[in-house]
Amino acid sequence: MHRLAPLVFPAAGTRHTATVIFAHGLGDSGHGWAAFVENWRRRQRLDEVKFVLPHAPEIPITVNMGYKMPGWYDIAALGLSAGQLRENEDEAGLLESREYFQKLVQQEIDSGISADRIVLGGYSQGGAVALFTGLTSLVKLAGIVGMSTYLPLSLKLESTYIPKPASANVNAQTPIIMCHGTADPVLPYQLASMSRDHLVKLGYPVEWKEYAGMPHTVLPEELDDVEDFLRKVLPPSADGKTEL
Template sequence: MAAPGVLSRCIVSPAGKHTASVIFLHGSGDSGQGIKSWIREILKQDLAFKHIKVIFPTAPAQPYSPMLGEMSNVWFDRYKISMECCENLDSIDSMCHVLTNLIQEEVKSGISKNRIILGGFSMGGAMAMHLAYRYNKDLAGVFALSSFLNKDSEVYQKIKEAKCRPPELFQCHGRADTLVLHKWGEETNTLLKSVGVATAFHSFPNLYHELNLQELEMLRTWILTKLPEEATASQDTKTA
C-alpha cells in the first residue's frame, strides 16, 4: 500500500526560541498522540524543552503481515518479527521518503539537519535507523528504544559505503522484553559498532517491552548533549 505524502502529527512546542527538533516515532499499532500521552504519564509532564520542538507523527494504517494482513498503524510491513528474516525494503523505503519530507519541513523552517534528532520506540526505532543511516546521514543523532534491525539489514551495508561519519546512536532495551528479545537489540548494537557507529547499549533488568522513567530521563539528557541551546547574540551595545 502506498504511503500518504503527509503524516498527521502532534507537537510539543519549545518554551522559547525554536532552534532544534526531535522526531519521535511510535511503535507498531500506536499513534503519535498515543506515545506522547504514554511519555507524559511516565514523566508527569510532556517531553518538553526550552529550545527543541518534539514531533510525534502517526504512521498510516496499512496491512501488516505479522497480523495476517489486518490493518494497523505501522511504519513498514514485515514478513515476520524475526532478526533472521529478510527486510521488506519496498515498504521501508516508501516510508523513508515520506518521513524525509517531514525532516525537510523542519529544514525549510530554518532548522539545519545537524540540529535534528530522529528516533523511536520498537518499530519506530528500527524505522529511525533506516531513515537516518540510509537516507539522512547528517542528522545530529538517532535513538532506538526496545528496537532491533534484521541481521542482514541494508542499514549495515549503507553505513559501510558512506564516506561520512554516521550519527551517534542512543539505544536502550529491557532485559525482561519477550516480545522483541533483548538479545536482538544487543546484537544490533554490536553490528552497528562494527561498521563505525558511536553507540552504547543501555540495558534495564526489570523492563519489559515498554518505556520507563530512568530510560526517558537518560534520553532527555542525551538529547540535550546533542542539541544544546544555542548562544544568542548579545543585545548590549557599547556607547562611545
Template sequence: MLETIERETGTNPQWAVIWLHGLGADGNDFAPIVPELVRKHWPAIRFVFPHAPVRAVTINGGARMRAWYDIVGMDLASRADTAGVDESIQQVNALIEREAARGIPAERILVAGFSQGGAVTLSLGLRRSQPLAGLVAMSTYLPDPGNAAGRLAAGANAQPVFFAHGSGDQVVPLALGEQSMQALRDLGFAVQSHRYPMAHQVCGEEIRDLGDWIEQRLATA
C-alpha cells in the same frame, strides 16, 4: 506529507525531535512523555509525532493498522518489508525537510523511534548523507544488519545513537537489539546502550537516561 501531532516547549523553537511510534499505535502514543523528558533549562524544542499510514500487517493475519512497514516474518533477516521501510524513510525525510524550511537544520534535529519506529529511525540514519543531531532507538532492531554496510552513506556514522532495550522484551528480544547495537558499532557509530528490567515498553529510568543523552547533544551543538 504524514499527519502529525506537534508540541512546542517554547516560542521560536531552534531544535526538533521527530518521534516515530510502534506498530498499531499512532502519534499520540509518546506525546505525554514530553513534560517528563524536557528540562527547564533546555532551549525551545518542537516535538513532532507523525502517524504511520494504515496498512495490512502479514504477521497479524493481514489486519490493517498503523504501521511503518509490513512485518513478514519473525527472523531478523526477513522481519521487515524493504519497500515499506524505504517508503517510511522518504516520508520521515520529508518531515526533516519541512523542519529545515521552518528554520531548524538537520544538525539540530533528533529522530527517535520505538519498536517499528525505531527500525525506521536506524534505517534512515544509515542513509543520511547530511547527519542529524542524533538517533534514538527504543526496544527495536536494525533491519537486515548483514547488508547494512552497503546502505551506509558517507558521514552517516557521525550521528550518535541512544539505544535502549528491555531485558524481558518478548516482542523484540534483547538478542536482536544487541546484534543491532554491535552492527552499528562495527559501522563506526557511537552507540550509547542501555538495558532495563522491563518488557516491550518504556520506563522512567529510560526517559531520565534519554534526557541526559539529549542534554549532551544540546551542549555539544
C-alpha cells in the same frame, strides 16, 4: 497512501532552535507518545526543542492476519530470531517510510532549523525506521534514538544504503542511543544487542542502555536516559537565531 498530519508540540520556551522527530511503534499513533513529550516539556530542560510525533498509515500487517493497523512497514511475525527476521523484512515498506521521514526532516530544514539540530528517534518499529533513516541520511543529524528496537536491513546496510564514498557518510559519527529491556519477548534482547554490536563494528558511536527485567515497554528511568541524551546532543543554542 493516506497520512495524517503529525502531532506537533512547539518549543516550550521563547526560542525554537532544535527538533525531535519521534516515531511510535506498531499499532500505535503519535498520541501514544504525547504524555512522555509533555513530561519532558514540564521539566523545562528541552525548552528550545520542538517535538514532531508522526502517525503511521494503516497498512495490512501479516502478523495481524492481514488486517490493517498503523504500521511503518509490514511485520511477518513476532518473536522471530535474527535470521528469520532478516529473511522476512519488508524492504519496500522500510524504504517508503524512510522517504516520509526524510521529508519531515527537510520540512524542518526548510523552516530554518539546521540539520545538525534535528534528532530522529522512535520506539520498537518506529525505532527501526529512525535508525535506518538516520544512518542512511544525506544530511548530518544531531542524534538518533532507538528504544526497544533493532537495526533493520542490517545485511544490506553497508553495501547498499550507507552513503558512499566514506566522505559522503555524514552521519558516521552521529551519536546514537539504544535502550532495551533484558526480558523483551517481542524484540528479544539478543536481537537488539546484535544490532548494537553490528553498528559498533561499523564504527558508529553507540550509547547502550539496558534495563534488567524490562519487557517490551517503557520505564521512567529509560525516559530519563533519553532526555539526558537529547540534552547532550541538543544543548541550548548560544544565539537562538530561530525565533518562535
